[in-house]
Amino acid sequence: MEHKSVMLDELKEIVGEGGWREGQDIARYLEDPRDRFHGLSQLVLLPKSTQQVAQIVSLCAKNQIRIVPYSGGTGVVAGQLSTEDQDYVLLSMERMNAIRDLALEDGAIIVEAGCVLADIQSAADEVGMMFPLSMASEGSCQIGGNLATNAGGIQVLRYGNARDLCIGIEAVLPDGSVLSELSPLRKNNTGYDLRHLLIGSEGTLGIITAATLQLKPKNPETTTVFCGISKPEDAVTLLRQLRMELGDVLSAFELLSNIGLQVLQEKFPEERQPLGSAFEWYVLIEAAGDKGLRDNLEGALGNAFESGLVLDAVIAESYAQQEALWRLREMMPEANRLAGAICNSDTSVPISQIGNFIDKTFAAINAIDPALTVNCYGHVGDGNIHCNVFPPDGMNKQEMLKTQAEKIEAIRMCINETTAACHGSISAEHGIGRLKVADLERYGNAAKILAMKQIKSALDPHNIMNPGVFF
Ligand SMILES: Cc1cc2nc3c(=O)[nH]c(=O)nc-3n(C[C@H](O)[C@H](O)[C@H](O)COP(=O)(O)OP(=O)(O)OC[C@H]3O[C@@H](n4cnc5c(N)ncnc54)[C@H](O)[C@@H]3O)c2cc1C
Incomplete structure (x- = not known):
């Protein structure tokens, strides 16, 4: 017991004054966004540098203190919540939130893991570029959490998951060593790609401390459309037809149901169903590309209307209308929670x-x-x-x-x-966390699970990194 409290004091010393929280001050770190779990840690550490993270992990490895990495806390599978017992240290990345470099000729941005996703989007926007990872939690989630969960969101159709947008990584491995591969290289075939092992590893193989992310050129024109359709298969057919007619310009293609809109309107009565009458199903489409795109999209939707695939549609006439249409989709998770x-x-x-x-x-x-x-x-x-x-x-x-x-x-x-x-x-896109451990065991491929366990025990023999996640 005494040994443990000495260890905790040593951890506090590494991060110094203002670098740790305990007692009442850690309540918010223990909450589940869907109110199903409650975390149990006693101490939250807030390192300011990769070196501090490495010192913390080294000390924890030597003394077999378990660590739960924590970013924005928006994860919905309890990966960031220690639900088993109190003997965990939560390691929050929030103070490591610097943009280290904007490498415009390389089309890349190098960021620390605690950068909030929306802040990275804004930084890209300020230099006339775009970082396309986008989701309803973007004002709170942090890039370290996004990479650890290989987050998806609304633009995966065109730009891929977090994994597809990450070209370099820096991480502290479970023995405290620092993997440093932040160079914005597009090609690097020098053995196992540990970046891809860490992405989606949900904090079980190390702490991601920084990442090099791809920036994309902005599109001159963006058009948002809301359509009524009669069944989900029609959404799939419409997606195929629009891609064939318009090429690779669709950046989002979301399905919604009338049941969903009713749930949403019950909780947020100010949000309006944008079509004149109700349909059983809807799709919210975003296309982004060169000038003239809107006319092409209108033409393609006209064909779909004539063939009976689209029953009615509205095209946003302004940015405010685009935002109003997107709120119907983005507020859906919160409406579901409230309902x-x-x-x-x-x-x-x-x-x-x-x-x-x-x-x-x-x-x-x-x-x-x-x-x-x-x-x-x-x-x-x-x-x-x-x-x-x-x-x-x-x-x-x-x-x-x-x-x-x-x-x-x-x-x-x-x-x-x-x-x-x-x-x-x-x-x-949410991961396994602590919530879906039994489901992974039941539905996962046996050979894959065995290989995952072998990788885990090779890199983290004392099982200090987020134990309880995956297995
Ligand atoms: C309203 C709402 C909407 C959402 N929409 C989407 C969506 O559209 N698409 C989607 O994919 N997800 C969505 N999510 C889920 C969530 O936002 C994502 O999983 C997000 O990537 C988690 O990031 P975070 O910073 O909050 O991470 P956290 O919740 O803090 O952590 C998530 C996991 O990553 C680990 N981790 C965190 N930081 C690090 C690090 N630096 N190094 C190693 N491991 C780390 C944690 O231990 C935990 O296992 C949504 C959640 C909410 C509440």
């Missing part, structure tokens, strides 16, 4: 399977209890569909958690089974 969703999936399926997956999921949930409401929405362009399930009228989430936990588990499992039947993944 008390009892189950949220982060499913991905091959794009061709989206309609099949949604039909099967509705049927399976209906068979469990026809009074349940299901809101499916998500990124059609990368097959990522989120299913949110709400309690029957007259019942709320807390009551259901107390009295019908088995039914909630049955709903969760039926979505997983449908996902597996459609050759999909139980985690498209």
